[in-house]
Amino acid sequence: MDLTRIDHVGLAVEDLDAAVAHHEELYGARVVHREEIASDGVEEALITVGDSYIQLVAPTTADSPVRKFLDRKGEGLHHVGYRVDDVAATLARLRSDGVATIDAAPRPGSRGTTVAFLHPRSAMGVLVELVQAPPGDEPAH
Ligand code: CO
Secondary structure (H helix, E strand, O other): OOEEEEEEEEEEOOOHHHHHHHHHHHHOOOEEEEEEEHHHOEEEEEEEEOOEEEEEEEEOOOOOHHHHHHHHHOOEEEEEEEEEOOHHHHHHHHHHOOOOEOOOOOEEOHHHOEEEEEOHHHOOOOOEEEEEOOOOOOOOO
16 A cells, blocks of 8 residues: 555635635634745645645646636645655556556655646546655644
8 A cells, every 4th residue: 555644635726815714714724834836837825634734726827737727617626645655656656557647757746745646537537646745744733
């Protein structure tokens, strides 16, 4: 079993500040990390839930994949992040098994993670992100 925990649930949102305020009001949530990932055309905010996160993701550019998702489907569940110990090893095994992946090789994610996305057609219709934590990382309670 390669998966060690649910790292995060990714929600696509139009307005990051409004989505943060919504989660603060509903659940008393607290944002523990916020980061713009320019290469993906997104800005994100992380809310800790136990050993996992809710990841709110808003587009920052017109050609951002999240912009396209919002235009097609509206706000909602965008992807699930599964934690793995070695994203390169898991990705290589899946690709050699013929699994369709969006990333051919691991790449930097937010918060110092290393990530790779699987295509929904090979993952029960769910956009799956494999997430390897930075060395020494602990959940931010
Ligand atoms: Co994610």
